[in-house]
Amino acid sequence: MTGFRQARWNEPSIFKVGRTKSHGVCSPFSSEDQKMGVDALTRLIPKNLLRRDEPNLPALSEVDVVRHFTRLSQANFGVDNGAYPLGSCTMKYSPKVNDAIANSDKVHWIHPHQDESTVQGALEIMYKLSQWFSEITGMNGFTLQPSAGAHGEYTGALIMRAYHRERGDLERRREIIVPDSAHGTNLASASMVGFHVVVVPSNEKGCVDMDALESAVSERTAGLMLTNPNTLGIFEENILEISRIIHDVGGLLYYDGANLNAIMGKARPGDMGFDIVHLNLHKTFSTPHGGGGPGAGPVGVVEALEGFLPVPTVGRDGEHFYLNYDHPQTIGRVGGFYGNFEVLVKAFTYVLSMGGDGLSRVAELSVLNANYLARKISEIKGFSLPYGSGILRKHECVISCSKLKMDTSVTAKDVAKRLLDFGVHAPTMYFPLIVEEALMLEPTETESLEELDRYASIFAQISREAYEDPTIVLNAPHNTSVGALDEVKASHPRTFCLSWRMRKKQQERKP
Amino acid sequence: MSHPYLSNDPADIRRKLLDAIGISSVNEAFSDIPKQVRLAKSTSLPKPGSEVEVRREVERILSNNVTSKDALSFLGGGVWGHHVPAAVDTLAGRGEFLTSYTPYQPEISQGMLQSLFEYQSMMAELLEVDVVNSSMYDWASALGEAARMSARITHRNEFIVPHFLSPERLAVLKSYANPIGIRIKEVHQSLHTGQISLEALKEEVSSQTAGLYTENPAYLGHLVHNVEALAEIAHDVGSLFIVGVDPTSLGVLNPPGRYDADIVVGEGQPLGNYVNYGGPLLGIFACRNDPQLIRQMPGRLVGMTTTKDGGEQGYCMVLQTREQHIRREKATSNICTNHALCALRAAIYMALMGGGGFRRLGEHLFSITQYATQQLSRVDGVRTPVFSGCHFKDFTVNFDRTGKKGVEVSKRLLERGIMGGQPLERDFPELGDTFLYAVTEIHTQGDVDALCEALKEIVEA
Ligand SMILES: Cc1ncc(COP(=O)(O)O)c(C=O)c1O
Numbered sequence: 001m002t003g004f005r006q007a008r009w010n011e012p013s014i015f016k017v018g019r020t021k022s023h024g025v026c027s028p029f030s031s032e033d034q035k036m037g038v039d040a041l042t043r044l045i046p047k048n049l050l051r052r053d054e055p056n057l058p059a060l061s062e063v064d065v066v067r068h069f070t071r072l073s074q075a076n077f078g079v080d081n082g083a084y085p086l087g088s089c090t091m092k093y094s095p096k097v098n099d100a101i102a103n104s105d106k107v108h109w110i111h112p113h114q115d116e117s118t119v120q121g122a123l124e125i126m127y128k129l130s131q132w133f134s135e136i137t138g139m140n141g142f143t144l145q146p147s148a149g150a151h152g153e154y155t156g157a158l159i160m161r162a163y164h165r166e167r168g169d170l171e172r173r174r175e176i177i178v179p180d181s182a183h184g185t186n187l188a189s190a191s192m193v194g195f196h197v198v199v200v201p202s203n204e205k206g207c208v209d210m211d212a213l214e215s216a217v218s219e220r221t222a223g224l225m226l227t228n229p230n231t232l233g234i235f236e237e238n239i240l241e242i243s244r245i246i247h248d249v250g251g252l253l254y255y256d257g258a259n260l261n262a263i264m265g266k267a268r269p270g271d272m273g274f275d276i277v278h279l280n281l282h283k284t285f286s287t288p289h290g291g292g293g294p295g296a297g298p299v300g301v302v303e304a305l306e307g308f309l310p311v312p313t314v315g316r317d318g319e320h321f322y323l324n325y326d327h328p329q330t331i332g333r334v335g336g337f338y339g340n341f342e343v344l345v346k347a348f349t350y351v352l353s354m355g356g357d358g359l360s361r362v363a364e365l366s367v368l369n370a371n372y373l374a375r376k377i378s379e380i381k382g383f384s385l386p387y388g389s390g391i392l393r394k395h396e397c398v399i400s401c402s403k404l405k406m407d408t409s410v411t412a413k414d415v416a417k418r419l420l421d422f423g424v425h426a427p428t429m430y431f432p433l434i435v436e437e438a439l440m441l442e443p444t445e446t447e448s449l450e451e452l453d454r455y456a457s458i459f460a461q462i463s464r465e466a467y468e469d470p471t472i473v474l475n476a477p478h479n480t481s482v483g484a485l486d487e488v489k490a491s492h493p494r495t496f497c498l499s500w501r502m503r504k505k506q507q508e509r510k511p
Numbered sequence: 512m513s514h515p516y517l518s519n520d521p522a523d524i525r526r527k528l529l530d531a532i533g534i535s536s537v538n539e540a541f542s543d544i545p546k547q548v549r550l551a552k553s554t555s556l557p558k559p560g561s562e563v564e565v566r567r568e569v570e571r572i573l574s575n576n577v578t579s580k581d582a583l584s585f586l587g588g589g590v591w592g593h594h595v596p597a598a599v600d601t602l603a604g605r606g607e608f609l610t611s612y613t614p615y616q617p618e619i620s621q622g623m624l625q626s627l628f629e630y631q632s633m634m635a636e637l638l639e640v641d642v643v644n645s646s647m648y649d650w651a652s653a654l655g656e657a658a659r660m661s662a663r664i665t666h667r668n669e670f671i672v673p674h675f676l677s678p679e680r681l682a683v684l685k686s687y688a689n690p691i692g693i694r695i696k697e698v699h700q701s702l703h704t705g706q707i708s709l710e711a712l713k714e715e716v717s718s719q720t721a722g723l724y725t726e727n728p729a730y731l732g733h734l735v736h737n738v739e740a741l742a743e744i745a746h747d748v749g750s751l752f753i754v755g756v757d758p759t760s761l762g763v764l765n766p767p768g769r770y771d772a773d774i775v776v777g778e779g780q781p782l783g784n785y786v787n788y789g790g791p792l793l794g795i796f797a798c799r800n801d802p803q804l805i806r807q808m809p810g811r812l813v814g815m816t817t818t819k820d821g822g823e824q825g826y827c828m829v830l831q832t833r834e835q836h837i838r839r840e841k842a843t844s845n846i847c848t849n850h851a852l853c854a855l856r857a858a859i860y861m862a863l864m865g866g867g868g869f870r871r872l873g874e875h876l877f878s879i880t881q882y883a884t885q886q887l888s889r890v891d892g893v894r895t896p897v898f899s900g901c902h903f904k905d906f907t908v909n910f911d912r913t914g915k916k917g918v919e920v921s922k923r924l925l926e927r928g929i930m931g932g933q934p935l936e937r938d939f940p941e942l943g944d945t946f947l948y949a950v951t952e953i954h955t956q957g958d959v960d961a962l963c964e965a966l967k968e969i970v971e972a
Contacts, residue, residue, distance in 0.1 A: 006619060010823070014629045014862055041763060041877055044901040046736050049727075051765050054866035056636045065862045066598050069626065073607040076622030080606030086615070093516055094610050097562050101569050103600070109578035111586040112789030113933040115925060118582070121575035122788050135555050147648035147791065148848035150835070161690060184835035188845035192659075194690045197840040235543045266541050271548040282848060286516075291623035292613040292645070292811065292851025294791035310686075333682035336589060336651040337789025345569070352565045356556030358514050364537045365519050368528040371540065375532060392532070392540055420619045428615070431836070448518035449527060480618040482825040483818045487617070490816035491829045493802065497815040498829070500632035502641045502800060 004423030006480045007074035014058050015500050017068050075481040076291070077425060083451050085373070087396045087428040087440025088183065088231055090261050090283030095353060098286065098346035107345055112337040116322055122341060123321035127314040129348050130298070136359070137257070137277045138270020139300030143309045144339035149258055151334060152278030152297030153189035153225070158331040159276055159301065159308045160223045160252050161193050166329055169250070173222035177251075179208050181232060181432040186225045186256060195222055202434055206232040206387030208242060217245055223252035228269070229262050229394035231432040231440070232387050233370060243273025252276060252305075260284045261444070262367055262394035265360025275302050285347035296343040310334050365445035366395040369452060373397065373443050376456035382407060382463045386435055396442035398435045399427070405437050410466040410473050412437040417484060418465070418476035422458045514559065577930075579786075583958055584930040587905045587949020588730070589650065589677050589778060592786050593759065594953050595856075596863050599783040603856045613811070613848070617827035624826035627813045627851060630858035637761045637861070637869070638775050639768030640797045644810035646854040647794025647846065650778035651680040654724070654755065655687025656796065656809045656844055657774045661722030661751045662693050663807050663843070669719040671696045673707060677730045678938045693721065702941065705733040705898035709740055716748045722774075726755035727764065731935075731947065732880070732905030733898045734764075742771040758782055758795065759876060759951075760903050762869030774798045781951075783860030784853050793853035808833060809844030811851075872952060876904055879950050879959070886963045887948075891971055897945055908932060909945045913970045917944045923969040929962060 042050065060068075078084070084091035101107075110119055130142040146152040157176070164173040176190035177198045187197045200216050203209040207230065224246045229235045236242065246253050255274040261284045269277050281287045282295030289295065301309060307329040315324035323338075354362065374397035378385040382404030385397060401412040416426035416439065428440040443452055465473050477483065489495050497503050513520030519528060525537070534540060541549065560568065579592050586592075603609070607622060614620030614627075631643040647653040658670040670688060672681070674697045681695070688695055699711050707725070716723065723745035727735040735741070738754070745752040754767040756777035767775045779793030780786070798804040814829035835842040864872065880902050887895045892913035896906040910917040921931040932948035939945070950959065 011625065013625075013632075014858075015632070041874060044877065044881065045734065045763070048739065049734055049736065049765050051761065051763055051769075054870045055762060055766075057633055057861055057864065057866040057869065059865040059867065060862055062596075062598055062863060065859065066602065068862070069602040069859055070605070072622035072626050073602070073605040074622065075625070076607040076611055077619045078607050078610030080610045084610075084612065086612055089612050091610075091612055095516060097566060099604070099609070101566060101573075103604070104570070104573065105578050105580050106570075106573035106576045108595075108785035108787055109580050109592060110576050110788045111579065111584060111592065111786050111930070112590060113586045113588060114577070114584070114930060115921070118577035118925070118930065119788065121573045124572050124575065125569075132556055147652075147850070148846070150845040150847045151648060151652075154845060158686060158690065184837070184839045184842065185845045185847050187840035188835035188838075188842040191840040191842075192687075192690070192845055194692075237543050237545070240545055240547065263541075263544065265550060267544045267548050267550050271550070272545075280848075288609045289612045289848070290850075290852030291608050291611045291620075291855065292627075293848040294648075294850045294853060295848045297848075332686050333679060334652070334686050335790070336649045336677075336679045336683060336792065340790040341788035342785070342791060345573075349565055349569050352557055352560050352568060353516070353562070354514065355559030356552075356554070358517075358559045359556070361514065361517060361520060364540070365517055365525075367540045368525065368532065368537065369519065371532045372528050392534070392543070394540075416616065417618065420616060425612075425619065426616050445517055445519070449524050451518075477618045481621040482618055482823050483820065485617050485825045485827050486816050486819045486821075487827050487829075490814045490827050491831070496829055498631060498642050498805075498812055499628075499635040501635045503815060505641075 004421065004479050007071065008481050009071040009075060011068065011071045013500060014068060017058065017060060017064050082424050083447055083455055084425040085427055085441045085443045086425060087442040088258055090442060090444055092286055092444035093446035094286050094288040095350065098349045101349050102342050102345040107342055120321055123314050125345060125348050126338065127316050127321050129344055130314060132351050133279060133298055133300055136264060137300050138268030139277055140303040141306040141309060141313065142298050142300040143313055144298045144344055145310045145335045146297035146299055147335055147340055148293060148295045149278055149280040149297045150185035150189055152299045153185055153256065154192060155299045155310060155334050156254050156276040156278055157189050157193040157195065159305055162308050162329060162331050163252065163305060164222055172219055175220045176222050177216050177224045179226065179230065180434050181230050182225065182227065183231060183256065183258065190225065205391065206230065206234045207236050207238065210238055210241065213242065213245060217249045219249060221249050221251040223254055225254040225256060227256040227259050229259050232398050233393035233396035234388050234391060235394055239272045247273065258283060259395060262363055264363045265356060266363050270302065275305060281343055281347040286350045287343045287346040294340050294343055296340045362445045369443040369445060369447055370395050370397050373441055373452050373456060377459050380460050380463045382466060383459065396440060398432065399439045399441060400435050401437035401439060404466055408466040408470050410470050412439050414473050414476065415439060415462055418462050418473045419458060420477040421479045424455060424458065582928045582930050583961060585932055585948045585950065585962060586930060588933055588947045589680065590780050590786050590789055590792060591904060591949055591951050592953055593781045593951050595783055595785060596860065598863060599856050599859045602859050603852060608855060614828065617825065621825060624813050626855050626858050628815060628826050630854040631813060633858060633861040634795060634797065637758055637766060638797050639766035640772065640775050641800035642805055643797040644808060644812050646850040647796045647810055648850055649792035649794045650755065650776060651683035653776040653794035653796045654680055655684050657753050657776050658684060658688045658693055658722060660774065660807050660809065661753065664803060665721045665750060667719050667721035668693050669696055670722045670724065671698055671715055671720060672724045673698060673729065674700050675705065675729060675731050675939065703899060705729060705731060706736055707741065709737060709744065712744055716744055716750060718748060720748050720750040722751045722753050724753045724755065728757060728760055728903040731898065731907050732896065732902035733900055734903065738770045760873055763873030763877060773804065779853065779857045782857035784856050791850050791853050793850050793857055805830065806833065807843055810846050811849060875952050877901065879954060880904055880906060882956060883950050883959045886959055887966065890963060890966045893966065893970065897942055904951060905947055905949045907945050908948050909943055911943045915970055917946050920969055924965055927965050929965055
């Protein structure tokens with residue numbers, strides 16, 4: 001049932017492509033500019049600063065370069081190629097009109113230090129987007145400066161720190177609480193800002209264990225970071241109680257917006273008692289993930305925290321938009337300028353395309369799709385849906401392969417690798433940590449019923465293979481550009497190789 | 512009508528989904544949200560728009576921007592408008608790259624992995640440093656991470672930076688350093704040469720110094736002449752030496768690997784990336800090939816490996832035990848999503864340019880900068896550059912002796928369709944009424960001449 005064969009070019013390293021001495025676009029300027037009547041560089045630049053040899057880069061024609069990277073692209077897989085239900089990452093379709101608009105001179109060729117009068121378009125987009133995000137999340141003000149979710153978390157943790165410090169309370173408030181189902185960035189962000197991380201367990205429903213939370217909070221609590229729906233795809237039904245507990249001890253409540261897709265237009269973090277929110281525009285707002293970024297991680301806050309936002313934000317004075325530095329207790333800056341503007345334009349276009357109504361339908365369909373897939377896959381032999389049995393999921397679900405592993409020795413990783421053979425991407429593996437042999441699926445609202453059926457039927461086939469003769473699964477993948485890779489060797493202290501330079505040195509060292 | 516992005520929006524398909532799940536209406540799927548916080552209907556969001564409507568609206572708003580294609584711009588100072596070869600847009604725009612996630616499944620993501628490995632490799636050649644990560648958000652956050660890494664390695668808490676540092680970069684550095692008690696100390700630079708006095712520096716460094724940071728070329732465009740001595744002073748007290756670079760200078764300037772940099776940071780935006788109102792940029796982060804340093808590095812690293820059977824070469828993310836998804840609160844950094852596509856663009860750019868291309872680009876940038884300062888200093892009362900010596904791309908222009916205020920000059924320039932440099936007086940009052948201008952290879956001699964003409968008219972009026 002698979003016709004998928006990923007390109008296998010065995011494309012050589014860029015250092016081995018083409019001839020040794022020809023040049024591509026090495027002269028992007030006119031030749032007569034070379035005679036500008038200035039002194040020779042060797043007289044202008046101190047000798048010790050002059051580079052003796054040209055950098056050791058490949059010397060290729062433009063054709064060589066274009067073919068090389070085109071071939072490499074064919075050995076890659078994106079949402080444009082097929083289903084990509086990578087849980088927690090919200091790999092929805094990225095609408096092409098967003099890219100088309102962002103790929104314009106009016107976006108590319110404006111400089112962050114331009115006079116305000118010359119960037120009114122950019123500022124208007126940022127202003128309106130901030131307003132819409134406030135409306136969607138129930139916050140009061142937004143910064144668009146953070147470059148990614150984790151960057152937003154860092155910003156939020158700095159705001160928590162500044163807030164407690166201003167109240168003369170920072171000495172005491174050293175702890176940030178996170179549930180055991182939390183994403184690694186939450187813990188890392190809190191600790192980078194100097195907080196101690198206190199982990200609370202989940203209960204059998206997969207939600208925060210309320211007794212454990214009660215005993216974890218104290219006057220040392222600076223705040224709680226929570227993803228809701230959580231990383232099991234389950235809505236924290238005690239959220240109002242959680243909010244009361246945290247606020248009663250003087251802490252702040254932080255919303256990790258990685259999973260906002262599930263509740264957009266249905267409920268708002270601000271109404272639930274959250275004080276700080278980050279969004280991942282490369283998830284919820286459809287901007288393409290670019291093979292690892294850039295994304296954007298705007299942060300919203302309630303009114304009492306607006307003074308702490310990084311500067312500048314964007315303000316409006318009648319018809320005029322301006323950079324607003326009036327945040328008296330500002331934490332300063334987390335990024336060089338105003339955020340990933342090009343990404344913001346794509347998110348802006350997305351909100352305009354969907355409208356308020358469309359965004360709630362996004363939430364509805366992301367939830368329907370996830371539950372449909374959860375049900376279909378959990379009915380297949382070897383797979384189960386642990387935690388919160390009988391509870392509907394939100395936008396994602398975490399399937400466990402532990403029975404399959406017990407019965408057949410096929411692991412979650414093996415299933416993931418075998419899925420690739422069918423021209424679909426695998427789910428997130430082994431996260432959250434509280435589920436054994438976890439496969440976390442998030443089909444998103446853009447996947448069709450037919451594609452969901454196909455995805456489930458691939459699971460069914462893999463289950464059959466595992467129970468009949470698991471060899472093909474254990475040796476997967478077969479149809480990708482390369483077979484199973486040796487990731488242990490890749491990271492081994494004696495064999496790891498991080499650049500062509502290192503490789504050459506390693507080879508020279510060998511007799 | 513159902514929305515084109517929502518495959519399952521039609522009523523009959525929704526019905527099928529609901530039936531299969533075993534609920535009668537979609538609202539049941541949200542019944543776990545407490546009633547008090549369920550949202551009725553949001554009102555102040557826009558109505559859904561068709562592609563025609565949306566495109567017209569966003570392009571209408573964007574048309575209020577004046578770009579450096581509409582007007583001649585001389586802005587730089589950390590991000591610069593450079594030529595972006597058309598091939599970069601074509602290749603990086605391919606959906607297989609653009610719409611992929613971080614390559615968690617290496618076998619199906621070899622294209623991105625190999626491209627990132629080649630980014631790391633070519634950047635390593637430019638810097639002559641072996642280890643480069645596959646991107647940080649920007650130069651500023653890379654610097655912040657470098658300060659933290661220095662502190663982790665040396666168990667010290669002082670980080671020394673030059674006084675004339677980009678104020679934005681300094682602010683970000685402080686956001687990364689202050690919360691864990693790293694103190695930022697500024698070291699004095701001569702007002703005539705911009706150079707750090709070695710005597711003064713020796714007084715500043717101590718057994719508390721975790722890192723000494725310099726940029727070359729410096730923020731104000733001048734060259735730092737005594738980099739070897741700076742490295743020695745840093746290393747003598749057991750501190751790390753961190754260098755910030757603009758990679759477009761490295762066809763001509765000695766790479767930081769040649770003068771003992773332990774960590775290199777910088778802005779990769781000039782390599783195939785647009786200015787984009789300041790984002791996304793490309794944070795360069797590199798270090799020496801030393802296990803102690805590598806273990807403390809932030810960010811993703813792509814490594815070369817083979818298939819399990821040893822038969823074929825391949826690539827995957829490596830040394831992930833440094834990272835947040837494994838090490839959690841003990842990770843070297845929280846970074847997860849990074850700026851991989853900007854790194855891919857830089858890789859394509861470096862491949863197109865080759866070593867010869869970088870040499871010629873660097874020579875050209877030095878030449879046009881010297882041409883600009885020579886020509887502008889002929890304008891009555893204009894002093895440029897403020898620091899002596901040869902500059903690269905960025906250069907300071909002082910208006911103290913023109914009888915006009917610099918902001919007034921900028922306003923007049925803008926009326927003539929020219930965007931002048933950015934004011935420095937607020938951050939560096941000791942420089943007087945000074946602005947930071949920049950030129951790159953997108954400027955012709957004619958553009959520089961036009962700026963001179965305009966300045967002459969304004970100043971001499
Ligand atoms: C639940 C959760 N929180 C935080 C993050 C971090 O976001 P980013 O990768 O944009 O930094 C992610 C995604 O990777 C996530 O899934």
